[in-house]
Amino acid sequence: MKVAVVGVGAVGSATALSLVERGGSCREIVLVDRDTARADGVASDLRYAAPLSPTVDVRSGGYEDLAGAAIVVITAGVNEKTGGATDRSDPKGRLRLLETNAKVFAEIVPQAVAVAPEAVLMVVTDPPDPLADLARHVAGHNRVFSTGTVIDSLRFRVQLADRLRVRPRDVQALVVGEHGTSEVLLWSSATVGGIPVADLLGRDGRSVEDIRKEVERDIRYANITIIEGTGASQYGIGAVSARLVEAVLRDERAVLPVAAYSSRHEVTLSLSSVLGAGGVQQMHEPVMTPEEHQALAESVRVLRAAADRALSIGTT
Numbered sequence: 001m002k003v004a005v006v007g008v009g010a011v012g013s014a015t016a017l018s019l020v021e022r023g024g025s026c027r028e029i030v031l032v033d034r035d036t037a038r039a040d041g042v043a044s045d046l047r048y049a050a051p052l053s054p055t056v057d058v059r060s061g062g063y064e065d066l067a068g069a070a071i072v073v074i075t076a077g078v079n080e081k082t083g084g085a086t087d088r089s090d091p092k093g094r095l096r097l098l099e100t101n102a103k104v105f106a107e108i109v110p111q112a113v114a115v116a117p118e119a120v121l122m123v124v125t126d127p128p129d130p131l132a133d134l135a136r137h138v139a140g141h142n143r144v145f146s147t148g149t150v151i152d153s154l155r156f157r158v159q160l161a162d163r164l165r166v167r168p169r170d171v172q173a174l175v176v177g178e179h180g181t182s183e184v185l186l187w188s189s190a191t192v193g194g195i196p197v198a199d200l201l202g203r204d205g206r207s208v209e210d211i212r213k214e215v216e217r218d219i220r221y222a223n224i225t226i227i228e229g230t231g232a233s234q235y236g237i238g239a240v241s242a243r244l245v246e247a248v249l250r251d252e253r254a255v256l257p258v259a260a261y262s263s264r265h266e267v268t269l270s271l272s273s274v275l276g277a278g279g280v281q282q283m284h285e286p287v288m289t290p291e292e293h294q295a296l297a298e299s300v301r302v303l304r305a306a307a308d309r310a311l312s313i314g315t316t
């Protein structure tokens with residue numbers, strides 16, 4: 001199985017490293033970037049790490065090398081720091097990158113689809129959900145999804161686990177809607193060992209409402225906190241991307257909050273999605289309170305407007 005990564009910056013190289021280290025799901029990784037020297041350098045670096053993992057060949061290439069790829073991971077484009085999306089008080093958040101990155105997608109997607117018409121397209125570039133709508137439109141097929149709120153849901157689980165002093169693996173908690181400032185944290189269904197987290201938080205006397213605000217802030221702006229330290233958030237999303245590739249290649253039917261087009265909501269968004277061969281196979285709406293439903297409707301509104309903009313930029 002061949003996996004292609006288009007865009008070999010911080011996120012693309014972290015994704016490729018995670019693919020090599022997780023091992024086993026793909027036999028070949030091709031790295032493509034308009035900065036060919038960078039793609040060559042990352043491929044060369046990873047080639048020397050590969051013998052420590054299950055057999056995998058890593059090489060750089062051009063679009064012609066996408067032929068036969070089962071999945072194309074798109075991580076090309078400006079990031080939050082370069083694109084000026086690191087202001088916590090800016091409600092647009094990652095949507096600030098839409099104009100620039102829609103143009104990047106208009107360049108990449110037709111070339112990728114021409115060479116690899118059967119490949120699943122996985123969008124990581126921000127803002128991933130409207131860019132997945134654009135990619136789907138340009139590709140002319142539905143085998144398109146974005147990493148959506150998988151990373152946000154992991155952040156939610158980690159933040160809750162910290163406060164509850166349990167391991168994150170045992171916390172069930174979902175974020176749905178946009179991978180962005182309008183995302184919806186589903187507190188009502190967050191549980192640990194079958195117990196609602198709201199029943200466990202605040203046992204040390206702190207107000208549950210205060211803890212909730214603190215957790216929401218930490219998750220919504222986790223990317224900015226990371227960028228303030230390192231310039232780019234890359235390792236978490238790299239590990240997520242490799243894990244999602246694995247779920248597709250192995251037809252796992254894993255239930256994860258990746259984003260795909262929902263005919264019900266008429267836009268790409270994250271719900272409880274079933275991920276396997278061909279991308280997202282089913283999407284289900286988690287049980288929500290009326291307030292959570294309302295917040296999701298607002299996120300859908302934001303996403304529809306962004307998708308319309310992405311299409312108008314990327315298809316003219």
Ligand SMILES: NC(=O)c1ccc[n+]([C@@H]2O[C@H](COP(=O)([O-])OP(=O)(O)OC[C@H]3O[C@@H](n4cnc5c(N)ncnc54)[C@H](O)[C@@H]3O)[C@@H](O)[C@H]2O)c1
Pocket residue numbers: 006007008009010011012032033034035038075076077078079080082097101104107108123124125126127128147148151179232233234237
């Ligand atoms: N979905 C998520 O959860 C998530 C998380 C972190 C970052 N991101 C996003 O991922 C993207 C990449 O971030 P990064 O930190 O790796 O940025 P980066 O600047 O380190 O790398 C971007 C790479 O894309 C390449 N590129 C740009 N335009 C191209 C084109 N037209 N064709 C081919 N290659 C092109 C550049 O040469 C560069 O190597 C950003 O949009 C960032 O915001 C998304």
